[in-house]
Amino acid sequence: MDIILQQLVNGLTLGSVYGLIAIGYTMVYGIIGMINFAHGDVYMVSSYLTAIAIALLSYFGLESFPIIIFGTLIFTIVVTGAYGWVIERVAYRPLRNSSRLAVLISAIGMSLILQNYVQIAQGARQQGVPTMLTGAIRLDIGDGFVQITYMKLFILFVAFLGMGVLTYIIQKTKLGRMCRATQQDRKMASILGINTDRIISAVFVIGATMAALAGVLITLDYGAFDFYVGFIIGIKAFTAAVLGGIGSLPGAMLGGVILGLSEALFAGLISSDYKDVFSFSLLVIILIFRPSGLLGKPEVEKV
Amino acid sequence: MSQENILEVKNLVMHFGGIKALNDVTFDIKRGSVSALIGPNGAGKTTVFNCLTGFYKATGGSIMLHAGGKSTSVVKVLGQKFSAADFTSPVRLIERIKYKMFGGSHLVNRAGLARTFQNIRLFKEMSVVENLLVAQHMLANRSMVSGILNTASFKKAEEEALQRAFYWLEVVHLTEFSNRLAGELSYGQQRRLEIARAMCTNPEIICLDEPAAGLNPSETEALASMIRVLRDNHNTTVLLIEHDMGMVMNISDYIVVLDHGEVIAKGGPDDIKTNPKVIAAYLGAEEGEEVSL
Numbered sequence A: 001m002d003i004i005l006q007q008l009v010n011g012l013t014l015g016s017v018y019g020l021i022a023i024g025y026t027m028v029y030g031i032i033g034m035i036n037f038a039h040g041d042v043y044m045v046s047s048y049l050t051a052i053a054i055a056l057l058s059y060f061g062l063e064s065f066p067i068i069i070f071g072t073l074i075f076t077i078v079v080t081g082a083y084g085w086v087i088e089r090v091a092y093r094p095l096r097n098s099s100r101l102a103v104l105i106s107a108i109g110m111s112l113i114l115q116n117y118v119q120i121a122q123g124a125r126q127q128g129v130p131t132m133l134t135g136a137i138r139l140d141i142g143d144g145f146v147q148i149t150y151m152k153l154f155i156l157f158v159a160f161l162g163m164g165v166l167t168y169i170i171q172k173t174k175l176g177r178m179c180r181a182t183q184q185d186r187k188m189a190s191i192l193g194i195n196t197d198r199i200i201s202a203v204f205v206i207g208a209t210m211a212a213l214a215g216v217l218i219t220l221d222y223g224a225f226d227f228y229v230g231f232i233i234g235i236k237a238f239t240a241a242v243l244g245g246i247g248s249l250p251g252a253m254l255g256g257v258i259l260g261l262s263e264a265l266f267a268g269l270i271s272s273d274y275k276d277v278f279s280f281s282l283l284v285i286i287l288i289f290r291p292s293g294l295l296g297k298p299e300v301e302k303v
Numbered sequence B: 001m002s003q004e005n006i007l008e009v010k011n012l013v014m015h016f017g018g019i020k021a022l023n024d025v026t027f028d029i030k031r032g033s034v035s036a037l038i039g040p041n042g043a044g045k046t047t048v049f050n051c052l053t054g055f056y057k058a059t060g061g062s063i064m065l066h067a068g069g070k071s072t073s074v075v076k077v078l079g080q081k082f083s084a085a086d087f088t089s090p091v092r093l094i095e096r097i098k099y100k101m102f103g104g105s106h107l108v109n110r111a112g113l114a115r116t117f118q119n120i121r122l123f124k125e126m127s128v129v130e131n132l133l134v135a136q137h138m139l140a141n142r143s144m145v146s147g148i149l150n151t152a153s154f155k156k157a158e159e160e161a162l163q164r165a166f167y168w169l170e171v172v173h174l175t176e177f178s179n180r181l182a183g184e185l186s187y188g189q190q191r192r193l194e195i196a197r198a199m200c201t202n203p204e205i206i207c208l209d210e211p212a213a214g215l216n217p218s219e220t221e222a223l224a225s226m227i228r229v230l231r232d233n234h235n236t237t238v239l240l241i242e243h244d245m246g247m248v249m250n251i252s253d254y255i256v257v258l259d260h261g262e263v264i265a266k267g268g269p270d271d272i273k274t275n276p277k278v279i280a281a282y283l284g285a286e287e288g289e290e291v292s293l
Helices: A002-032 A039-059 A065-095 A100-122 A150-172 A174-184 A186-191 A196-222 A229-244 A249-269 A275-289 B045-052 B084-088 B090-102 B106-110 B128-134 B144-149 B152-171 B187-200 B217-234 B245-251 B269-274 B276-283
Strands: A136-141 A144-149 B005-016 B019-030 B034-038 B060-067 B070-073 B113-115 B205-209 B237-241 B254-259 B262-267
Touching (some): A002 A174, A002 A196, A002 A229, A039 A065, A174 A186, A174 B128, A186 A196, B005 B045, B005 B237, B019 B237, B019 B262, B034 B217, B045 B113, B106 B113, B113 B187, B128 B187, B152 B187, B217 B237, B245 B269, B254 B269, B262 B269
Parallel strands (some): B034 B237
Antiparallel strands (some): A136 A144, B005 B019, B060 B070, B254 B262
C-alpha cells in the first residue's frame, strides 16, 4: 500500500515534467506538422543553463532559495526561449516549403549540433548542482510510510502552474487565438493578415520555455546531468505526446501524467529494469486501439 | 484617395510547370463597384484570385492595389527573386531583401484586400465569434505582451473587437449562433460567416469566390442584397467569381470574362450579354446561334 502511494507521488511528479516537455513536441507538430527532434536537446541545454544561473547567483552572494530559484527560472527560461527561436529561424524556416523529410533531417542535425556543442563547451563529464531544497513530509501509513520531499511538491506546483498559464494563453488571449487559427489553417490565417511566420516562432519559443521549466525542475531534483540527458527524456516526452494525441495540448499534459504514473507504478510493483519496456509497450497498445492518441482527433483528409 | 481604380492587374501571367494557367490577363477594378469575374470551368478565375491575394506568386505581370492611402504591389510584397537590376540600386536591393525576409501573403490583407474561398475555409474548431475576432488582430492593440498581461488598453481593444464582431454577426444574421463552433453551422451559414470574417479585417476590396455556390434561390437573393450593403454602406469594392448568371447580371457594374487564361471580354452586363465571343466560349455555342444568358 505504501509503495503504491509512494510510486503514485513519484510518478505524478515525473509525469508532470514529461507533460511539460511533451507540450513542445505537440505544439510544433500541430502548427507545422513536423517532429522537432532537437527539442530534447533544448531541454538538455536548459539543464546546463540552470547550473550556470545557480553558479552566477551564488557568485554574487545570493544564497536564499526563493531568490535562487526565481533568478534561475527567469534566466533559464529567457535564454532557452532564445535558443528555441534561433533553432526555428536557422534550421526550420529556410525549409518551410520543402518536403517534411528535409525538415526532419534538419531537426536531427540540430539535435547533434546542440549535443556536440555542449559537449565541447562544457566537457563530456557528468555535472551537478547542489541540493537547494531539503526536507520532506512523512506520512505514516500502516507499517510503512510515504515520503514526499518538498522538492517534489515544488515540482508539482510549478509544473501544473506552467501548464495552467499556457492553457490560459492558448485559450483566452489573442496570441493563443492566432496560434489556434494558424494551427487549423496556416494559409487562411495568413490571408486574414496574421503573420504566420511570427506565430510559428512564438510556438517554438513557448515550447522551449516549457522545456526550460522542466529542465530547471528536474535538474534541481536529480542534481546530475550530462550532455546526453536530452535524448532519453525527449523520447519519453515524445511518447507522452503521441499517447495523448499529437497536436493536442491537453493530450500532451494528460499523456505525460499517464506515462509518468504507469512507469512509476510498474517500476515500484514489478520491475524497475523493465519500466522503459513497459512504457513503450503501453504506447504500442494505445496506438493499436486508438491510433490518434487519447485526445487526438482522427485524421481527416483536408479538401 | 482619389485613384479611380482600386485594383490594376497588368499582363498577369501564371505558369504551373508547363501549364499556362493565366496568359496575359489585364483588367482594372473601379473603386466602389461590384465587379464579376466569369468564365467556363478551368478558365483561370480562381487562379486570378489566388494571385491577387498572394496565395500564389504570379510568374509575371503586375498587380497594383490602391487602398489605405497607398499603392501596394502584390507581386512585390511576396518577395521576388533577385534580379540583376537590384544590384545597381541599393534602395531596390534593401527593399527586395526586406520583402524576402518579412514579406508574405499577410501583407496583402494588411494592404486592404480580403477574400473568401470556394470551398469554405473557416477555423472549424473555433467558435463563430472567435473566427471573427481572430480576423481583427490588426485593428486591435497588437502587442503580445499586453495581451498576456491583460492590460486595460488591451481589454478596451478586445471590447471594441467584440462589438465589431457582433455588428457583423448581425449583418449576416448569425447573432444567435455566436458561441457555436463554426464547423457546426449549416452550409449557408458558414458561407455568410466567411464573408463576415473577411469583412472584419476592414478591407477596401473583398474578393468573393463563388459566394452563391450551393445556396438556394432565396439565399442567393439575400446574398445579392448583402453584397449591395457591403458596397453602399461600407464603401467596399466587391469582386466576385460566380456561375449564377442571373445574380451576376443583376448586381454587377462591370464584368470580366476569362477563357483559357485570357480575358476575352470586359464591360457592363449588357455588353457582355450580347458579346458573341462570350456566348461562344461560355456556352460552347456556335457564333450567331441564338443563346440568352
